[in-house]
Amino acid sequence: MIKVEQKPLDEILGFLEPYKKIVLVGCNACAAVCHAGGEKEVGILAAAIRMARKKAGQTLDILECCSPRQCEPEFVEELKEKVDDAEAILSIACGVGVQTVAERFSDVPVYPGINTMFLGETERMGVWVERCQACGHCILHLTGGLCPIARCAKQLLNGPCGGSQNGRCEINRDVPCVWHEIYDRLVAIGQVQVLEQFVPAKKWGTESRHAGPRTLTREDLKR
Amino acid sequence: MTSFVPRIVAFCCDKSAYVAADRAGRLGSSLPASLEIIRVPCAGRVDVIHVLQAIEQGADGVLVFACHEDNCHSLTGNRVVQVRIDRVHRLMEEIGLERERLELRHVASTNGAKFAQIVERKFQELETLGPSPVR
C-alpha cells in the first residue's frame, strides 16, 4: 500500500502559526499501517503540537478525529461538523487524503502533515520498501514477479546495465540489482528464456502519468 | 519566593516497581508527596501517548519503571517500552523539552531502597531543572 512518513514537527508548526483552532484528521488505512497518520498518531501529534505551542506562549485548540479512509468522499463528509468550527485542517493522511479533504472543504486551508513516499511492501516491522510505481502496464509476468520500473534505478526493461556488480546496483551497494534478482528468479522457475526476448520501448504516454493525470472508469460501476 | 516542588509521575509495573514502591513506603523511606504512582500490569502497557499526556497534564518529570532485562514477566514488555521511550525522547527534542524529564529505569520488586533512591534523585534533578515549560 501507500507508504508515508510524518513531516518534521517544525514544519507542521510553521503551517499552523496563524491559527487558534484547527481540525487534525488522520487516516486509519495506509497512514495508520505506517504508524504515521492513524488514530494513535493523531493523539500523539496533537499533544506534541499543543505542548510546543504552549512552550512558545501560545495555545492551539485541536479537534482530533480520524477517517477510516480519507480518500473516500463519504468518510470525509463526516468531518463537516468539526470543520465548520475550525480555521484550518491538518491532515495526516497520504496526499490523496489531503486532496480529498481539500476538495470537499474548498474554502478552508488544508495542510499536509505527511510526506507520501511510495507504493511499497513491509519488508519487516519499521522498514518499508518501494515495489510499484503504478505505471499502468504490469509486466511482472515477464520478470518473475519483480518490477524493474519500480526497483531498477534506470527503469530498464532489457537490463541489467554495466554497473550491476555482485548483485548490487551502481547507485548504492546497499541496493540490490533487481535485474540480477529477476535472472535468479527466472532460473528458479524455469523461465530464463524469457530474457532472450527484446522488450520494446515503453509507452510512457499511454501507460504512465507522463500523459498527464489519469482517470480510471468502470462503466459497469459508474453511477 | 515560592519554592518549586517538582511533580513526578511514575508508571510502575505490577510485578516490580509497584511492589518496590510499597516496600519503600513500609521501610519508612520517604517518597515525595508530589509523586503520583500509576500502576500498570506491565511496563509494556505504557505507550507514547500516556507519557505525553502525563507531561501535558502537568508532570515536571516522568519515570517509567520496568523489570530488569530478561526478567520481564511478559517476556518482552521491558524491551517494547524502551523503543517507545526513545520515540518520546525524540518528540521531546522537537518540542523543546529536556530529555532528563523522562527516564526509563529498572528495579526489582525486592528493592524498595533503590526505588526510593531513584525517585529522590529525579526529584533533586528536577528541582535544578525547574518546572516543565509546558506545565
Added chain:
Amino acid sequence: MKSGSKLESILTKGVFAVTAQLDLPKESDVSMIETRAEWLKENVDAIGVPDNQHAVVRICSMAGAAVLVRMGVEPIMHVVTRDRNRIAMQSDLLGATALGIKNVFCVTGDHQSLGNQVDSKNVYDLDSVQLIDCFRTMRDKGTFLGGTERIERELGLFIGGAANPFADPLALHVIGLAKKITAGVDFIQTQSVFDMDRFKEWMGMVRDRGLHENVYIMAGVTPLRSAEMARSMNERMPGMTIPETLIDRMAKAQKPDEEGIRICVDHIEELKEVPGLRGLHITAVGWEDRIGQIVEMAGLLPRPMAT
C-alpha cells in the same frame, strides 16, 4: 556498407581496429579536444567522445564529435539514455549525421546520483537496447520510432554498444549482448580488460552462441599509471575490477608509468590472439599522448587509411 565510416571499412576488411577515448572539457572551449585529437589521429582509426560521462556535465558529445569531423578525424559519438528522451535522441541523430558523424555508441549511462547534478530528474525513456533498435529503425526502415513517419533522406550509421565481460552473472550479460545484436548493434566495445582469464571465459561463451560472427567485438584496454589509480578505479567505477596481482605489480615497480604501459602492451598482444576479437578501444584519460607509444609497441602501426 551501413555508414561508409573508416571504422566500418577497417572492421569489414578484417583488419584489427584501434580506437581511443577522448574525454571532453567542462567548459565551452574546444582547444583541448583539438590538441589531443592531433596526438591521436595517426595512431587510431576513430576517437570515441563520451556523453556527460559519470553524469558529470561536460561539453556535449555532438559538439566534440563535430570538432573532430572539422579536423578530418573520425569520431564515435556516444549517446546516453539517461539525459534525453526519444524525441531528443532521434533529433540528435539527424543533427549528428548531418554534421558528418557516422559512428554512434549507444549506452544507458551512469546514474545521475554518481555525478555532479544529483538532484536532476533522470530520463531513461529508452534503455540502451531500445536505443540501438531505434537508431537501426531510422537507418534501415527509414522511419522514426513508431514506424509511421518516413525520414526523407537515407541515414548512414554504424551503431555501437557496450558489453561488460566482468559483471555477473556472466550468462545474463551474454544474453544481454545477444539482445543488442538482435536489436541491430554493429560493433561492441567492452569495459577495460585487466582480468584476462575472465575476459577469455566471456569470449568463449560469446563464441559458443556464435555472437562474434554477428557483431564486431572490440576489447577495452587502459594503461595503469600507478597502484593508487588502480585502487581508485576499482572503487569509483561501476563495472571495473582490477585484480590484486596487477595492483601489486604496479606498487612494486620502479617506474610505475612504464610498468603500466608494459602491462597494457602485454595485454594487447594477448588480446590480438583471442579468436573472434576484432579490435581494441584504448582509454587513457589525461595520458592520450602515450597512446601512440602503446599502439606502436603492440605492433599496430601504421594504421590503414591514416589521415
